[in-house]
Amino acid sequence: MSNQFNQKVFRFGLGYRLAHWNNALFFLTLLLTGLMFVFHGLTALLGENGVVWANRIHRWSAYPYTFLTIPLLALAAGKESKEWLRTVFTWDQDDLQFVKMFPQAIMNRNAKLPPQGKFNAGEKINSILTILGTVVMMITGWIMVLSKNPAVMAWVLPIHDVVAMLLGAVILGHMWLSLVHPDNKAALPGMVNGYVDPKFARHHYTKWYNAQRSAKENAAD
Amino acid sequence: MTKRYGMVIDLTTCFGCQACTAACTTQNETPYWDGQFRTKVEDVERGSFPAVSRTFFPHMCMHCDEPACVTVCPTGASYKREDGIVMIDYEKCLGCKACMEACPYNARYFYDEKAVKTAGQIYGSSNQHQVPHVDKCLFCYDRLAEGMQPACVATCPGGARIFGDWEEPNSPVNQAFKAAGNKAHRVKGTAIAYISATAGQSGVLPPDQASPTWVKAWKGAAEPAARAVLGTAVGVLAVATVANLSQKKKEEEHE
Numbered sequence: 132m133s134n135q136f137n138q139k140v141f142r143f144g145l146g147y148r149l150a151h152w153n154n155a156l157f158f159l160t161l162l163l164t165g166l167m168f169v170f171h172g173l174t175a176l177l178g179e180n181g182v183v184w185a186n187r188i189h190r191w192s193a194y195p196y197t198f199l200t201i202p203l204l205a206l207a208a209g210k211e212s213k214e215w216l217r218t219v220f221t222w223d224q225d226d227l228q229f230v231k232m233f234p235q236a237i238m239n240r241n242a243k244l245p246p247q248g249k250f251n252a253g254e255k256i257n258s259i260l261t262i263l264g265t266v267v268m269m270i271t272g273w274i275m276v277l278s279k280n281p282a283v284m285a286w287v288l289p290i291h292d293v294v295a296m297l298l299g300a301v302i303l304g305h306m307w308l309s310l311v312h313p314d315n316k317a318a319l320p321g322m323v324n325g326y327v328d329p330k331f332a333r334h335h336y337t338k339w340y341n342a343q344r345s346a347k348e349n350a351a352d
Numbered sequence: 353m354t355k356r357y358g359m360v361i362d363l364t365t366c367f368g369c370q371a372c373t374a375a376c377t378t379q380n381e382t383p384y385w386d387g388q389f390r391t392k393v394e395d396v397e398r399g400s401f402p403a404v405s406r407t408f409f410p411h412m413c414m415h416c417d418e419p420a421c422v423t424v425c426p427t428g429a430s431y432k433r434e435d436g437i438v439m440i441d442y443e444k445c446l447g448c449k450a451c452m453e454a455c456p457y458n459a460r461y462f463y464d465e466k467a468v469k470t471a472g473q474i475y476g477s478s479n480q481h482q483v484p485h486v487d488k489c490l491f492c493y494d495r496l497a498e499g500m501q502p503a504c505v506a507t508c509p510g511g512a513r514i515f516g517d518w519e520e521p522n523s524p525v526n527q528a529f530k531a532a533g534n535k536a537h538r539v540k541g542t543a544i545a546y547i548s549a550t551a552g553q554s555g556v557l558p559p560d561q562a563s564p565t566w567v568k569a570w571k572g573a574a575e576p577a578a579r580a581v582l583g584t585a586v587g588v589l590a591v592a593t594v595a596n597l598s599q600k601k602k603e604e605e606h607e
Contacts, residue, residue, distance in 0.1 A: 168426035169575070186446050237588075238595045281449035288426070288450050289570035296578035297579040300585040307589045313600045 139326035140343065146207025147215075150200050151322055154265075157196035157244075161268075162299050164189040169292065190276065197269050200324040218250050225338075226252035240314050246337035257305050264298035355435040356518040357491055358543030359505070360528045361410050363556075364535070366392075366512040368393050372504035379492060379503035381475040383467040390489040391504055396556055407548075407556050410513070412504075413438060413459040413489035414542035420563035421451035421460065423571050429485070435517075436543055437491045452486060454567050457558055463487040470552035518543065520545035 143151075146149045167173040167185040174181030177188075204212040225245040229252035236242040244251075250258065271291040274283060309322070317331035333340045376391050377384050391412035398405050429444035430451050452460045463471075466486045472479065481487075483500045492502035500506065505515040516523035529536045529545055530556050538545040541561025548557065 165607050170577075171428045174427075178444070182429075182444050182446075186427075239594045240531065240599055272411075279449075280451040284448055284450045285453040285564075285566050288424070288448065289566065289574060292426075292570070293574045293578040296575075296582045300582045303582075303585050303589065309592055311589070313596050 138329060140329050140332040140340065142321035142327050142332070143325050144211055145325070146203055147211045148325060149320055150203035150208060150212075153195060153203060154200045157192045157199075158265075158298075160192040161189060161196060162295065162302070164192070165295050166299075169296075193272055193276070195233055197273070215258070216251070218248060219255040220226060222255070224254070226255065228319065229253065230256070237308075237312070247335065247339070249336060249339040251310070251335065257301060260301045261298070261305075264294055264301065267294045270299065354519065356543065357436050357496070358415065358516070358518045358525050358545070359491075359502075360514040360525045360532075360536070360545045361420060362510075362512040362514070362528070362532075362546060362547040363407055363409065364547060364549050366393065366408045366410055366508075367510055368395055369509065371507045372410060372513060375503040375507035376489070379495070380490075381471060381479045382487065383463060383471060385466055385470060385474075388461040388463070388487070390487065394469075397411070398555065409556050410504075411457070411459070411558065412544075413455075414416055414457050414539060414544045414558065414561065415489075415491065415493075416543075416561045417541050418561070419565075420454040420456065420567045422470040423563065424454045424567055425451045426450070433493075437493055438488075439487060439490055439493065440488065442483055442485040445483075447484050447486065449486060454564060455488075456562060456564065460486050460488045 163173075164185040167177070167182065171182070174185055177184040226243045229247060232242060232244055234252055236244055268291065271287040271294070274287045275291065278284065278287070302308065309319045310316065314331075315335070317328050318335070321327040329340075332343075357399060365367060370393050373389055373392050373461070376382065377389060380390055382390055384390060394409040394411060396407045396409050398407075415436055415438050418437075419430070419432060422432055422438065424433075425450060427444045427446055429441045429446070430438065431441070434436050447462065447464075449462060452462065463481055463485050468481050468484055471481045475481075492500075492504075495502060495506075501515050502513075505513045514524045514528040516525035517605050518525055520526065525545070528547070532547040535549065536545055537546050537557060541557050542558075544558075
């Protein structure tokens with residue numbers, strides 16, 4: 132028991148991490164170039180013909196965004212992906228309590244939150260909104276590429292535009308928690324090299340951490 | 353004073369010769385082979401014998417005060433000039449065609465890749481249309497810059513098209529409009545007025561400018577709401593950053 136906090140806790144496998152970063156890289160590229168179609172001033176970032184380049188980069192990025200993340204999840208991280216999907220769509224009382232307390236928790240780092248599983252309720256919401264938003268963005272985006280009908284454009288362009296900004300707000304919160312928040316920053320290594328600090332794991336994902344430990348001890352017995 | 357270029361179209365003198373259509377086509381090198389024109393004279397027959405009437409009805413881009421096409425354009429390719437001309441920057445146009453659906457007057461068409469190729473053969477390799485783009489009447493802004501009238505106006509044998517600046521009291525458009533008395537009708541929210549024998553010519557004249565519902569719902573409600581959500585997220589996170597960091601600092605000082 133003495134080395135309980137010396138060993139890093141394994142959290143995410145390689146395939147799962149690759150899928151995450153593929154999605155992150157191309158989503159952010161799509162978001163930034165896409166915002167140039169709403170805030171025209173941003174096109175200056177890409178030079179004189181900024182809007183033409185924004186369009187090209189936007190279209191190129193759509194391919195890996197659409198056709199790489201899901202195969203990576205399914206083929207390189209099948210088990211973890213299944214566990215992720217099952218977990219984020221399964222909600223218990225602790226999750227509901229977590230959501231209730233979340234607004235005060237992001238302002239006060241000492242707020243006491245209920246114990247969580249592998250994904251806390253905030254991450255579950257982030258996952259669900261990202262999945263739904265991504266599906267909408269992919270469908271409306273490819274309709275834009277393939278359709279030559281202006282009446283169709285009148286439907287998909289507004290949806291693509293509005294959902295992009297809402298999804299942007301979701302991802303902004305996600306990035307803030309992993310890059311800025313003083314306590315939650317410890318989650319980031321889990322998505323980089325796969326391992327997280329054990330104290331962080333016990334504090335943030337108590338139920339998952341305990342399950343991992345007892346599984347390990349059973350295996351060692 | 354800023355200009356407001358516009359046109360008066362006199363239906364009482366238009367006899368449907370399509371000289372304006374032809375002049376516009378050659379001046380602006382438009383794809384007539386696809387049946388696409390920036391302006392055209394419609395031959396409108398109404399009623400049934402013996403109570404029939406026939407009107408030649410020239411129509412084109414109305415150069416709206418608040419153009420829905422400009423509102424929906426994602427790149428700024430469609431924009432409005434100080435002098436009121438609604439312009440298209442071909443290089444910036446991505447061909448998404450949202451503007452075509454937004455235009456209440458059906459004044460826009462798509463100059464597609466095939467038409468661009470054909471244009472190279474018909475109008476020469478250095479013609480105005482090098483890339484696919486949405487196209488429409490631009491009031492012959494290039495001719496105006498050289499002190500000339502738009503091609504359709506200069507050509508019209510009946511003098512049915514009068515061009516000028518609405519802001520200039522003695523301009524040709526204002527003179528023609530005043531002289532026509534109650535036969536003159538300015539289409540509200542646009543730069544175009546019609547003169548017709550029976551005032552209003554219900555069913556022939558274009559309706560007053562109104563953006564389609566989807567444009568209003570999108571740009572007037574849904575997009576501002578989404579922007580507000582995004583802005584609120586940025587604000588909340590900024591406050592939360594300050595709150596967390598100052599709390600951490602305080603706690604560290606206590607230790």
